[in-house]
Amino acid sequence: MVKIKYVKRPELENRxxxxxxxxxxxxxxxxKNLFRKTVTTYYPFEKLTPPKRFRxxxxxxxxxxxxxxxxxxxxxFMDIKDGESRCVACYxxxxxxxxxxxFKIEAIQxxxxxxxxxxxxxxxxxxxxxxxxxxxxxxxCLIMTDIYETAAYHRGSCVTHMEDMAERxxxxxxxxxxxxxxxWIDDKERSKLWGQIKWS
Amino acid sequence: xxxxxxxxxxxxxxxxxxxxxxLGAAYLTLLERKFAGHVQQRPGPLHVGPHGxxxxxxxxxxxxxxxxLVPDNVDKVLFYLASLMAFVPAIMILAxxxxxxxxxxxxxxxxxxxxxxxxxxxxxxxxxxxSIYGVIFAGWASNSKYPMIGGLRKAAVLIGxxxxxxxxxxxxxxxxxxxxxxEIVEAQQNIWxxxxxxxAFVVVIFCVLAETGRTPFDVQEAExxxxxxxxxxxxGMKFGLFPLAEWYIATxxxxxxxxxxxxxxWNPIPFLGxxxxxxxxxxxLKVFLLFMFxxxxxxxxxxxxxxxxxxxxxxxxxxLALANIFIVAIWIIIFG
Ligand code: SF4
Ligand code: SF4
Numbered sequence: 001m002v003k004i005k006y007v008k009r010p011e012l013e014n015r016x017x018x019x020x021x022x023x024x025x026x027x028x029x030x031x032k033n034l035f036r037k038t039v040t041t042y043y044p045f046e047k048l049t050p051p052k053r054f055r056x057x058x059x060x061x062x063x064x065x066x067x068x069x070x071x072x073x074x075x076x077f078m079d080i081k082d083g084e085s086r087c088v089a090c091y092x093x094x095x096x097x098x099x100x101x102x103f104k105i106e107a108i109q110x111x112x113x114x115x116x117x118x119x120x121x122x123x124x125x126x127x128x129x130x131x132x133x134x135x136x137x138x139x140x141c142l143i144m145t146d147i148y149e150t151a152a153y154h155r156g157s158c159v160t161h162m163e164d165m166a167e168r169x170x171x172x173x174x175x176x177x178x179x180x181x182x183x184w185i186d187d188k189e190r191s192k193l194w195g196q197i198k199w200s
Numbered sequence: 201x202x203x204x205x206x207x208x209x210x211x212x213x214x215x216x217x218x219x220x221x222x223l224g225a226a227y228l229t230l231l232e233r234k235f236a237g238h239v240q241q242r243p244g245p246l247h248v249g250p251h252g253x254x255x256x257x258x259x260x261x262x263x264x265x266x267x268x269l270v271p272d273n274v275d276k277v278l279f280y281l282a283s284l285m286a287f288v289p290a291i292m293i294l295a296x297x298x299x300x301x302x303x304x305x306x307x308x309x310x311x312x313x314x315x316x317x318x319x320x321x322x323x324x325x326x327x328x329x330x331s332i333y334g335v336i337f338a339g340w341a342s343n344s345k346y347p348m349i350g351g352l353r354k355a356a357v358l359i360g361x362x363x364x365x366x367x368x369x370x371x372x373x374x375x376x377x378x379x380x381x382x383e384i385v386e387a388q389q390n391i392w393x394x395x396x397x398x399x400a401f402v403v404v405i406f407c408v409l410a411e412t413g414r415t416p417f418d419v420q421e422a423e424x425x426x427x428x429x430x431x432x433x434x435x436g437m438k439f440g441l442f443p444l445a446e447w448y449i450a451t452x453x454x455x456x457x458x459x460x461x462x463x464x465x466w467n468p469i470p471f472l473g474x475x476x477x478x479x480x481x482x483x484x485l486k487v488f489l490l491f492m493f494x495x496x497x498x499x500x501x502x503x504x505x506x507x508x509x510x511x512x513x514x515x516x517x518x519x520l521a522l523a524n525i526f527i528v529a530i531w532i533i534i535f536g
Contacts, residue, residue: 023497023500023501026500026501027496027497027500027501029500030239030496030499030500031496033238033239033240033241034235034238034239035238036241037241038237038238038241038242038243039241039242040241040242040243042246
């Protein structure tokens with residue numbers, strides 16, 4: 001049984017009614033804000049760096065020797081050169097995605113019997129950036145980067161392909177791979193980037 | 201010959217006043233946007249010119265070059281008329297607002313007002329009310345439900361506050377014994393009319409907010425519930441005229457009239473009269489402060505409902521205005 005506590009709405013006192021006390025309180029707040037520093041970013045000229053865990057445009061980590069053991073196991077069955085996307089076309093990301101239609105993944109068998117991923121397109125217009133696909137990827141291939149400027153002039157430009165994604169991941173890893181994940185630590189770097197955060 | 205001279209002088213003066221008001225209103229928009237921004241801890245326009253100083257010009261260019269759409273089923277005549285009806289009377293109030301005493305430069309006497317008729321205040325009131333019909337016409341002519349609701353709301357509010365406003369103005373008129381705005385200012389040389397008329401001042405503030413459609417009484421626009429209110433169907437400069445007339449010109453001119461009625465017009469602030477500041481600077485300083493006060497109220501308070509406004513107008517403001525007349529009458533009996 002849920003207990004419900006009824007609270008009586010306080011009536012305005014006559015004093016408050018006559019002298020517009022509530023008005024004056026509100027106007028005090030706005031006056032105080034008027035002299036505060038602004039909190040905005042001068043956007044196209046000044047950009048914030050999102051946290052490392054930010055869920056931005058997707059990218060494909062490449063085959064560069066830093067793969068997890070799960071990739072090593074099937075490496076010899078895959079036709080992937082160094083510096084190419086390490087995707088093994090397991091369709092796990094598509095399975096996990098709430099909008100699976102946005103993936104177009106195709107793989108073929110090469111002459112020597114190995115598997116080669118020929119197509120990996122994502123229509124990011126349909127993506128809600130939930131990040132479930134990156135959680136699902138068994139070989140740590142699909143990741144999300146800190147890129148958030150995704151606007152384009154054509155709908156076609158919003159479909160991202162495997163090569164772009166590989167490039168993006170290389171760029172992202174070069175920039176931020178070694179950066180500690182600052183979600184739970186409160187160091188100087190963090191307050192420089194995003195200001196002091198008050199934990200409630 | 202004399203007639204021609206008068207006409208020429210009047211035309212020149214009117215053109216100066218109107219151009220000044222246009223430029224002034226353009227920069228009042230910038231002022232408002234800056235103020236609104238900082239109240240919400242953002243900087244407002246920054247990019248065009250230093251600190252957004254040229255923003256009004258960019259805005260004007262944009263609004264003037266915009267495509268001017270007229271929906272198919274609107275009442276064409278009223279639709280065009282409405283934006284003028286809102287704008288022209290608002291700027292015509294300027295005709296009776298004096299900005300200072302007559303003074304002489306190079307031996308020419310210059311009167312810093314267009315005309316000083318003996319019913320100036322009544323004329324200002326009348327123009328103010330006509331300008332509201334622009335809003336109501338716009339609502340009617342647009343042939344769309346949101347503007348219609350906006351126009352009807354304004355009409356409902358209009359009936360409420362006009363009565364209170366009329367009675368509130370009686371106090372200062374009684375003390376000055378004249379309707380002429382210049383004579384009202386001259387009667388305040390010793391003591392400002394705010395002293396016994398404080399109740400009337402509250403009523404007038406309420407009425408100016410209601411007349412210019414500023415929050416908390418902006419029921420006719422109510423962008424959260426009525427799309428754009430009465431301007432929903434307007435585009436381009438026809439749209440631009442409405443906020444220009446209501447939010448800037450009307451607010452500015454009515455602030456000027458309020459300053460004249462209650463704060464001694466161009467008389468210096470008490471105990472600061474020895475400062476070498478010309479009269480019209482005092483006047484504009486006071487008008488500016490009052491305008492800022494209206495902005496401050498606008499960007500702080502939430503919106504009233506229509507029924508609450510009419511209730512406030514009839515049940516609170518009207519009795520206050522009547523009580524004010526009573527107080528002023530006793531004041532006049534005691535102090536002469
Ligand atoms: S972020 Fe979410 S919606 Fe977007 S592709 Fe991944 S799983 Fe699908
Ligand atoms: S889950 Fe990873 S490896 Fe599997 S198809 Fe998706 S991106 Fe490729």
